[in-house]
Amino acid sequence: MSNIIIIGAGASGLMCAVQLLKSGHRVTLIEKNEKCGKKLFITGKGRCNLTNYSDVEEHLSSIQSNKKFMYSALNAFTPYDTVDFFNSLGLRTKVERGSRVFPESDHSSDVIKVLCNELKKGGADLRLNTAVSRLLIRGGEDPEITGVLLSKGEKIYSDRVVVATGGRSYPSTGSTGDGYRFAVSAGMDVKAQSPSLVPLNSPDRDVRSLQGLSLRNVSIVLKDGKKKLYSDFGELLFTHFGVSGPVILSASAAVKPEFFERPLELHIDLKSVVSIEELDKRLIRIFDENRNKEFKNSLSSLFPSKLIPVMAERSGIKSFTKCADIRKDERRDFAALIKDFRVNIEGLRGFDEAVITKGGVSVKEIDPSSMESKKVKGLYFIGEVLDIDSMTGGFNLQLAWSTAAAAARHIPAGH
Numbered sequence: 004m005s006n007i008i009i010i011g012a013g014a015s016g017l018m019c020a021v022q023l024l025k026s027g028h029r030v031t032l033i034e035k036n037e038k039c040g041k042k043l044f045i046t047g048k049g050r051c052n053l054t055n056y057s058d059v060e061e062h063l064s065s066i067q068s069n070k071k072f073m074y075s076a077l078n079a080f081t082p083y084d085t086v087d088f089f090n091s092l093g094l095r096t097k098v099e100r101g102s103r104v105f106p107e108s109d110h111s112s113d114v115i116k117v118l119c120n121e122l123k124k125g126g127a128d129l130r131l132n133t134a135v136s137r138l139l140i141r142g143g144e145d146p147e148i149t150g151v152l153l154s155k156g157e158k159i160y161s162d163r164v165v166v167a168t169g170g171r172s173y174p175s176t177g178s179t180g181d182g183y184r185f186a187v188s189a190g191m192d193v194k195a196q197s198p199s200l201v202p203l204n205s206p207d208r209d210v211r212s213l214q215g216l217s218l219r220n221v222s223i224v225l226k227d228g229k230k231k232l233y234s235d236f237g238e239l240l241f242t243h244f245g246v247s248g249p250v251i252l253s254a255s256a257a258v259k260p261e262f263f264e265r266p267l268e269l270h271i272d273l274k275s276v277v278s279i280e281e282l283d284k285r286l287i288r289i290f291d292e293n294r295n296k297e298f299k300n301s302l303s304s305l306f307p308s309k310l311i312p313v314m315a316e317r318s319g320i321k322s323f324t325k326c327a328d329i330r331k332d333e334r335r336d337f338a339a340l341i342k343d344f345r346v347n348i349e350g351l352r353g354f355d356e357a358v359i360t361k362g363g364v365s366v367k368e369i370d371p372s373s374m375e376s377k378k379v380k381g382l383y384f385i386g387e388v389l390d391i392d393s394m395t396g397g398f399n400l401q402l403a404w405s406t407a408a409a410a411a412r413h414i415p416a417g418h
Contacts, residue, residue, distance in 0.1 A: 005029070005162040005414060008151055010135050010185070012039035013178075015386025015403040016167030017118040022411030024125025031159060032127050033151070035134040035177055039122075040115035042169060042176040046358075046400065047103075051111030053089065054082045054404065055397035056102045062401055065394040067199075067256050072366040073391060073402065076374070080408035082401050092117040103397050138164060138185050140379055146189070148381040163381045165374075165410055170360025170387040171196050182388035183363065189379045192365040194390045197260045198357030200252045200399075203269070204350045205245035209313045213241035216309045217248065222275035225254045225348070226268050233257040236275060246346060252358065253395055255351060259361070269346040273306070283338045290334065294327035301326050305341075314340070359399050363390040373413035374406050383410045 005028050009016045012034035020030045032039075046052060055062065059077045063070050086096055086104055094117045095107040106113045122129055134154040141147045150160035168182035183193045205211065217240045225233045233254040240248035246269065258267070274282055293301035299315040299322040306314055315322050318337045320329060354360070364384045368377050374389075376382040385406040393399045 006160070007031070007163045007165065007414065008033065008159060008161040009165040009167055010151065011167035011169060011182070011386075012036075012129070012131075013167060013169050013386065013403075014040070014043050014400055015169075015407040016165070017043075017115075017122070018404050018407035019165055019167060019385060019411045020127055021118055021121040021125070022408055023414060024121065024127060026411065026414075028414065030122075030125070030127045031130065031161065032122065033130045033133050033135055033153075033159075035132065035181075037132055039119055039129070039131075040111075042173055042178060043115055044111050045173070045176070046111060047105065049111055050105050050109045051114045052397040052400065053096065053104045053106070053114065054085045054401045056082060056086065056098045056104050058082075061102075062393070062398055065396070065398040066391065066402075067394070068361060068390055068392050069366045072369075072371045073405065075372045076405040076409040077401070079372075079412065080405045082397075084408075085401060085404045088404075089114070089117065092121060101396055135181070135185075138188055138382070140189060140382075146379045148379055163383065163414055165383040165385060166388055167385050167407070168388050170363060171354045172198060172357040172360045172387075174354060178360075178387070182384065186364045186384065186388075189376060189382060191368045191376060191378050194362040194365055196360050196362035198351050198354050199256050199361040199392050200358035200395055201255045201356055202242060202247035202352045203245050203251055203255060203258075203348045204352060205269075205346050206266070206349050207245075207347050209316065210241060210245065210346050211243055213309055213313060214243045216241045216307060218271075218273065218307075220276060221250070222272040223250050223254065224270040225257065226270065227262055228265075232262070232267070239271065244352070245348065249395065256361070256392065256394055258351065260351065263350050267348040269348050271344040271346065273341050273344050279338055279342050282341060283335060286334050286338055290326040290329055294325065296326055298322055298324045298326060298329060314344075317344075358395065359392050360387055361392045363388050366390050372409060374410040375413065383414075385410050 007028050008031045010033050012032050020032050023030050097107050136152045136154045139150040141149050148164045166182045169178035171180045186193050219238050222236045235250040237250040238248045298320050302311045374383045374385050386403040
């Protein structure tokens with residue numbers, strides 16, 4: 004039996020604690036917030052998208068940074084293992100569109116509840132409202148972790164320390180980058196962080212005038228010059244700063260801050276389910292049926308009212324032009340505009356709006372099968388603190404569960 008300290012009672016910290024307790028270890032779980040799972044509580048819009056019920060290959064293909072690093076951990080604790088694990092704790096789950104797994108109750112609090120119940124059953128020493136000041140490391144040629152120093156001055160000694168402090172996204176939930184500081188103090192490399200799964204800023208005034216407009220079933224392509232960075236299909240939301248919505252959050256995962264040395268360009272197909280030829284035929288019918296109306300007054304069957312003035316302005320067709328007078332080239336150009344509505348993108352929104360963090364503790368200094376530091380014996384890093392990130396849809400939480408399980412599984416072998 005080992006004495007294990009886990010810093011952070013979020014998704015990965017809770018999972019690791021429960022797994023260690025089931026193996027008979029003594030666990031001290033230190034959380035600076037007043038309760039466990041504060042970020043977990045708001046995931047999936049409060050419903051908690053636990054994982055994605057798909058095979059390991061699907062999860063690996065969704066990883067944006069360092070997917071090879073996750074091969075061992077994901078195969079050892081798969082998405083199916085995650086569902087079985089939570090079911091075994093009494094949490095009933097369901098699979099929704101896109102293979103997303105949610106608690107049957109639709110309440111993220113139930114996920115936290117079953118994990119916390121296991122902490123109580125296993126006799127974990129849970130210390131809330133408690134912050135770690137620094138790691139205690141015995142130096143020399145072969146450094147080894149010995150415990151932690153709390154911010155109030157108390158030293159707690161242990162055989163192993165697991166850092167599960169999260170990244171920098173949603174800092175109001177306590178994710179303020181503490182784990183990066185701990186890694187640096189241990190002589191480890193930490194990669195620069197940036198927000199990911201986050202809305203995008205646009206300087207375009209007409210785009211910002213569409214604030215609040217949500218469009219379903221649109222296709223997008225995000226480009227850096229001629230280079231395609233990302234493409235997707237789904238729901239998009241215009242905001243006072245630019246664009247958001249599921250397809251935009253996913254697109255942001257393909258973006259790095261250095262890409263914005265010049266604006267990126269978002270191409271939106273507003274009528275993605277029809278070809279440009281079919282759309283042109285539809286425009287012919289619309290303009291024929293409204294031949295005596297002004298152009299700007301003929302578009303209500305095509306677009307939501309908020310979008311009409313923007314499309315009319317971008318078309319270059321004078322708004323008072325009668326539909327009967329619209330030339331063939333103008334009509335075809337308008338069809339092309341509908342199929343390729345362009346938005347300039349000048350940057351990512353901040354960490355306070357980001358679902359996850361890109362960057363973090365370099366995986367080159369972590370054993371991929373155990374999550375143990377290669378620099379300091381007995382020191383582990385799990386979850387979002389690592390330089391791994393994935394797409395939306397339950398994939399990022401699976402990274403947390405799998406890295407936590409890897410650390411917990413390895414620790415019994417060492418003592």
